[in-house]
Amino acid sequence: MLILALFAALLAQSHSADATTNQDSIAQAVNAYRIAHGLPAVAASPTLQAAAQFMAEDMANHGVPNPPHYSSDGRGPVQRLADAGYPVNLYQVGEIIAWGSTTASGAMTLWLNSPTHLAVLNDPAYHGAGFGVACWGAFPCAWVIDFGAVADQSFAAAAPAPAPAAPIIAVSPTYHAAFYAQSAFPIASPGGSAQFVIAFTNTGQAGWDAARLGTNHPQDAPSALVSSSWVAANRPAQQTTTYVAPGQQAWFVVNLTAPSTPGTYRLYIRPLIEGVTWLEDAGAYLDLVVQ
Numbered sequence: 001m002l003i004l005a006l007f008a009a010l011l012a013q014s015h016s017a018d019a020t021t022n023q024d025s026i027a028q029a030v031n032a033y034r035i036a037h038g039l040p041a042v043a044a045s046p047t048l049q050a051a052a053q054f055m056a057e058d059m060a061n062h063g064v065p066n067p068p069h070y071s072s073d074g075r076g077p078v079q080r081l082a083d084a085g086y087p088v089n090l091y092q093v094g095e096i097i098a099w100g101s102t103t104a105s106g107a108m109t110l111w112l113n114s115p116t117h118l119a120v121l122n123d124p125a126y127h128g129a130g131f132g133v134a135c136w137g138a139f140p141c142a143w144v145i146d147f148g149a150v151a152d153q154s155f156a157a158a159a160p161a162p163a164p165a166a167p168i169i170a171v172s173p174t175y176h177a178a179f180y181a182q183s184a185f186p187i188a189s190p191g192g193s194a195q196f197v198i199a200f201t202n203t204g205q206a207g208w209d210a211a212r213l214g215t216n217h218p219q220d221a222p223s224a225l226v227s228s229s230w231v232a233a234n235r236p237a238q239q240t241t242t243y244v245a246p247g248q249q250a251w252f253v254v255n256l257t258a259p260s261t262p263g264t265y266r267l268y269i270r271p272l273i274e275g276v277t278w279l280e281d282a283g284a285y286l287d288l289v290v291q
Contacts, residue, residue, distance in 0.1 A: 022133035023053075025104035026143060030121070030129065033108065039124050043151035048130030051077075051084040052095075052146040056132030059099060059142035069095055069277070077276055078175070078206075081146060091149040092209050094120045094275025099139040107143040115232030116220060120275040125149050125210070147275065176204035177211075177271045177279035180249050185287045188258035193227065196254040196286045200271050200279070201247070208244040208273065213237045213252050216270040216281065225267055225288060227255040236269060258290045265290065 031041040055071055062072040069077050077095040082088045096117045098110045111117040128151030132144035177200040186194035202208055215223050215234040222233035230236050237252040244250040259265060265288045271279040
């Protein structure tokens with residue numbers, strides 16, 4: 001029994017040492033990329049770090065998360081970050097994950113080749129991050145980065161507040177959407193351009209500052225109708241205002257490039273909070289008539 005206990009202790013120390021080395025490597029790789037692309041470097045956040053490391057170890061122990069970004073206990077990124085102490089009700093957050101690569105450079109390659117993950121890496125709103133790595137179990141390594149719009153050292157370092165007279169229950173924000181309105185289906189000449197406008201109501205409890213439209217059916221597939229104004233080949237548009245409060249509408253302007261062959265081209269679209277969650281599938285789509 002003593003030998004087993006010593007072995008377990010040595011294994012835990014080895015995991016901890018490996019995680020620290022890999023966390024430093026991925027943090028350096030991310031900041032080198034962001035600085036090279038004119039983006040602010042992200043500073044270490046103790047709460048984001050705790051959330052990211054939990055998710056990495058959860059992936060190592062339980063395999064690919066299903067649904068994506070949900071830990072085995074059923075929590076999504078926002079809930080996990082809130083539970084770790086990050087002020088998700090005040091600041092934008094996002095998460096990217098990867099598995100299979102044994103090196104930080106390999107994980108970065110996976111993210112850079114994915115438009116969805118690349119959009120999060122390129123988001124200038126982020127100033128804080130936590131880097132989770134677990135190199136055992138289901139994969140060679142599981143990699144998780146949790147981003148936040150502020151590096152919250154001040155939250156962790158602040159002196160304890162006086163005990164309140166009554167308990168305060170923190171409620172994690174919820175994200176929901178409902179279809180509101182759309183323009184008529186666009187018409188364009190072969191090789192020409194067209195525009196489509198659609199709006200969704202924020203029916204959740206959290207404000208939106210990172211709402212985008214994603215391609216749907218199949219989800220996240222690149223579209224042949226992509227134009228230079230798209231965020232990525234599977235992200236046709238982002239909200240036109242900087243903030244959409246609960247109860248307000250988010251408007252999206254989708255610019256389209258018409259194929260050279262006449263016909264009707266359908267594009268299914270669905271709103272999402274980038275790096276956090278997809279919103280409800282309202283069955284929204286547009287038909288581009290090329291004639």
